[in-house]
Amino acid sequence: MATSVxxxxxxxxxPVAHSGSKVTIVGVGQVGMACAFSIMTQGIASELTLIDxxxxxxxxxxxxxxxxxxxxxxxxxxxxxxxALSAGSKLCIVxxxxxxxxxxxxxxxxxxxxxILKGMIPKLVQHSPDTLLLIVSNPVDLMTYVAWKLxxxxxxxxxxxxxxxxxxxxxxxxxxxxxxxxxxxxxxxIGEHGDSSVPVWSGVxxxxxxxxxxxxAAGTDADxxxxxEIHTQVVQSAYEIIRLKGYTSWAIGLxxxxxxxxxxxxxRNVFAVSTFVQxxxxxxxxxxxxxxxxxxxxxxxxxxQQTLTEGERSxxxxxxxxxxxxx
Amino acid sequence: xxxxxxxxxxxGTKVTVVGVGQVGITIAFSIMTQGIASEMTLVDxxxxxxxxxxxxxxxxxxxxxxxxxxxxxxxALSAGSKLCIVxxxxxxxxxxxxxxxxxxxxxILKDIIPKLVQYSPDTIxxxxxDPVDLLTYVAWKLxxxxxxxxxxxxxxxxxxxxxxxxxxxxxxxxxxxxxxxIGEHGDSSVPVWSGVxxxxxxxxxxxxAAGTSEDxxxWNSIHRQVIQSAYEIIRLKGYPSWAMALSVSVLTRAILNxxRNVYAVSTFVKxxxxxxxxxxxxxxxxxxxxxxxxxxQQTLTEDERTxxxxxxxxxxxxxSNLVF
Numbered sequence: 001m002a003t004s005v006x007x008x009x010x011x012x013x014x015p016v017a018h019s020g021s022k023v024t025i026v027g028v029g030q031v032g033m034a035c036a037f038s039i040m041t042q043g044i045a046s047e048l049t050l051i052d053x054x055x056x057x058x059x060x061x062x063x064x065x066x067x068x069x070x071x072x073x074x075x076x077x078x079x080x081x082x083x084a085l086s087a088g089s090k091l092c093i094v095x096x097x098x099x100x101x102x103x104x105x106x107x108x109x110x111x112x113x114x115x116i117l118k119g120m121i122p123k124l125v126q127h128s129p130d131t132l133l134l135i136v137s138n139p140v141d142l143m144t145y146v147a148w149k150l151x152x153x154x155x156x157x158x159x160x161x162x163x164x165x166x167x168x169x170x171x172x173x174x175x176x177x178x179x180x181x182x183x184x185x186x187x188x189x190i191g192e193h194g195d196s197s198v199p200v201w202s203g204v205x206x207x208x209x210x211x212x213x214x215x216x217a218a219g220t221d222a223d224x225x226x227x228x229e230i231h232t233q234v235v236q237s238a239y240e241i242i243r244l245k246g247y248t249s250w251a252i253g254l255x256x257x258x259x260x261x262x263x264x265x266x267x268r269n270v271f272a273v274s275t276f277v278q279x280x281x282x283x284x285x286x287x288x289x290x291x292x293x294x295x296x297x298x299x300x301x302x303x304x305q306q307t308l309t310e311g312e313r314s315x316x317x318x319x320x321x322x323x324x325x326x327x
Numbered sequence: 328x329x330x331x332x333x334x335x336x337x338x339g340t341k342v343t344v345v346g347v348g349q350v351g352i353t354i355a356f357s358i359m360t361q362g363i364a365s366e367m368t369l370v371d372x373x374x375x376x377x378x379x380x381x382x383x384x385x386x387x388x389x390x391x392x393x394x395x396x397x398x399x400x401x402x403a404l405s406a407g408s409k410l411c412i413v414x415x416x417x418x419x420x421x422x423x424x425x426x427x428x429x430x431x432x433x434x435i436l437k438d439i440i441p442k443l444v445q446y447s448p449d450t451i452x453x454x455x456x457d458p459v460d461l462l463t464y465v466a467w468k469l470x471x472x473x474x475x476x477x478x479x480x481x482x483x484x485x486x487x488x489x490x491x492x493x494x495x496x497x498x499x500x501x502x503x504x505x506x507x508x509i510g511e512h513g514d515s516s517v518p519v520w521s522g523v524x525x526x527x528x529x530x531x532x533x534x535x536a537a538g539t540s541e542d543x544x545x546w547n548s549i550h551r552q553v554i555q556s557a558y559e560i561i562r563l564k565g566y567p568s569w570a571m572a573l574s575v576s577v578l579t580r581a582i583l584n585x586x587r588n589v590y591a592v593s594t595f596v597k598x599x600x601x602x603x604x605x606x607x608x609x610x611x612x613x614x615x616x617x618x619x620x621x622x623x624q625q626t627l628t629e630d631e632r633t634x635x636x637x638x639x640x641x642x643x644x645x646x647s648n649l650v651f
Contacts, residue, residue: 003544004530004533004534004537004544004546005496005497005498007533008497008525008528008533009497009498009499015498034356037353037356037357037360037569038360041357041360041361041573042360042361056562056563056564057563057564059563059564060559060560060561060562060563060564060565061563061564061569063556063559063560063563064560064564064567064568064569064570065569065570066491066570067484067487067488067491067556067567067569067570068487068569068570068572068573068574069487069490069491069494069500069501069502070486070487070490070491070501070502071487071573071574071576071577072502072573073502074500074501074502165386167389168386168387168388168389168390169386171389172385172386172388172389175388175393181388181392181393182388182389182393183388183389183390183391183392183393184393185389237382237386240379240382241379241382241383242379243375243379244375244376244378244379244380244382245375245376245378245379245380245383246379248383248386249383250356250380250383250384250386250387251383251384251385251386251387253387254360254387254390254391255387255390257390258390
């Protein structure tokens with residue numbers, strides 16, 4: 001006796017096992033779940049796999065997300081601790097790692113997180129040899145380097161979320177001063193995602209008009225309008241948000257989802273992400289730092305060569321030297 | 328740098344969310360990422376948490392269409408809202424009776440609802456706090472608003488869970504499976520099996536016993552799973568957030584954009600399906616800018632009607648014991 005389901009549908013061919021744009025997220029803490037929900041609500045991927053070690057949490061989060069699917073375009077979701085579930089991913093996002101504690105600097109997280117990646121990266125590459133890796137775990141520039149070394153992948157395919165988020169914070173804070181929308185305010189922060197990030201003041205503009213044209217001292221110590229304070233606020237942001245609400249999640253989730261969209265759709269937008277910068281802006285060490293990159297389906301295809309001031313160049317080189325020492 | 332006209336009146340679509348716990352803040356994020364409102368205000372009592380959440384949301388705005396977001400404990404911030412979403416509420420304490428919890432929640436709403444209406448006299452209220460059917464009634468009583476403008480999130484999320492679980496059995500997308508759960512948002516919700524269909528083909532046509540006790544395919548286990556879902560999710564991850572937030576954000580969009588979509592939401596049901604008490608329960612409603620404009624009259628089985636009426640009586644009993 002045929003079941004109701006058999007009576008309803010006549011199969012014409014078997015559906016695909018793994019769809020075209022599959023994304024795996026490793027780590028279902030606040031950041032990982034914010035990435036997952038951002039991707040889901042913006043219809044960015046057709047398949048999403050969550051991996052972590054906490055089975056109950058994974059199952060609970062999976063159920064809760066799936067229960068919202070009637071309100072969105074369908075997306076296949078799976079979750080578990082077995083990396084085999086990640087097979088066939090176009091992009092693997094790594095958020096797993098110890099979280100910054102209040103007052104702890106990112107560099108202090110290093111060894112703890114490097115060990116965590118050792119258990120993770122080779123398995124991801126094993127199950128999805130053609131994947132791109134997007135590293136979010138902090139300190140992200142170091143972790144991206146570690147992930148690259150562990151993966152055996154070409155450097156163009158290992159990307160750190162880097163200063164994409166810092167630049168977003170920068171643009172939001174600038175937009176408050178200008179009173180225009182954040183995405184009509186342009187500004188780039190490059191270098192280390194953290195305390196020594198570099199705001200490129202010469203590039204800050206609204207409709208092509210630069211504060212530097214209106215106030216040549218903007219961003220320098222001589223600046224009476226104290227634009228530099230905005231960069232200080234950016235650096236302090238994460239610590240401040242952690243102090244106020246315990247962790248950061250929404251902005252990093254959105255930062256990662258927009259990078260995910262650029263990769264999956266080969267949009268070739270430009271974002272400040274952490275990439276291999278030996279040979280760029282006079283950096284001599286084999287480190288990863290953020291510069292504006294063109295991002296597409298095969299990873300990073302180009303680096304935008306900004307004209308930096310002497311001060312900005314030496315800051316970048318200094319970050320590189322510090323990172324290299326830790327590495 | 329600029330010459331500009333002054334901008335001081337809000338004509339756009341402003342939403343207030345009261346309560347920034349897991350449900351409230353996830354609702355806020357859902358609304359933001361789907362570009363549903365042009366302005367959003369978060370209100371709660373915890374100033375630090377409010378500030379931290381506000382900063383974190385704002386820092387993601389460059390990746391989205393702009394929207395104005397404010398947050399604070401002063402209800403004056405909510406002025407001019409087209410829609411106020413209330414998620415604030417008490418959790419049951421150990422040993423506390425149901426009635427005591429209900430009274431505590433009534434007292435919380437006493438503090439919230441009049442202020443929201445004071446600052447936004449034309450607003451619509453969307454109540455999410457549990458037990459939602461009871462609290463939607465309480466909110467209506469406290470607000471002085473016409474009943475069409477006080478809506479409970481109700482069984483919209485139960486129906487979504489229902490459709491997802493059905494979709495797993497049918498192996499088609501959840502949005503291609505239709506199914507409604509009505510009545511109480513909770514243990515005594517009512518699945519309307521006669522309405523379950525894919526492409527207009529009804530499950531009951533393929534299996535006339537579907538959802539009854541004679542059903543060899545045990546479709547009813549799906550309804551039981553829906554009821555268990557919230558408890559299960561709480562056990563596994565601590566709290567439900569994503570599905571509830573998506574449910575509320577889609578209702579928000581329907582109201583702000585006057586889409587006139589149909590959703591299972593909690594409304595005043597005296598006179599519907601033989602209910603005689605003045606209670607709020609979920610039925611499929613047409614939603615628009617002025618709230619609920621129509622109720623869809625489903626043909627229920629005798630059993631479904633009885634269950635519906637029984638929920639109404641239980642609610643009425645509880646309501647009559649509350650002090651406003």
